[in-house]
Amino acid sequence: MEQKSNITLIGMPGAGKSTVGVVLAKVLGCRFIDSDLEIQEAYGELLHNLIRIYGNEKFLEMENQVNAAVSPQRAVIATGGSAVYGKEAMEHLREISAVVYLKLSYESLKQRLGDLKERGVVMKPGQTLWDILEERQPLYEKYAHLTIDADGLGIREIVGKIADAVRADTV
16 A cells, blocks of 8 residues: 555544544654544534534534545544544545554443543434444444554554554555
8 A cells, every 4th residue: 555644543432542643643753633623623612512512413514524624744633433424534534644443442441431421422312332332343444444452552552553554554
């Protein structure tokens, strides 16, 4: 595969995309973009407020629009957990970047996450963390060029695995 100048991190809320992204950008000497912050900046509201005000479907459209428009050079992009619902955005991100799925087990996610609504997580009424994971995992796997099993790994280990793959041109 041709080497991409960007890396996009995907995965469930709490998988460490933003934290890993900041460190990875420093290690690789490139920019860091948090697409959740880009959405908040574009619409002038916190994520959970956008979801509350506009509802899940409209929020997903907004997220898709913002992610489909991002076009940096030499950047690490951390997406929101629901970015994989945006087909146009994910196809765009796959074209401009190496997409890396930070995969965590249900047990690890449950341990890391607090109140899902406060985090700005798109969820249907009555939907549980398990339901969300079951629904999204096939999408994460579909769009990823590389999957990192992050269970039991620290930030530096995850960053090391991604950086090694980038340097070896295996993503």
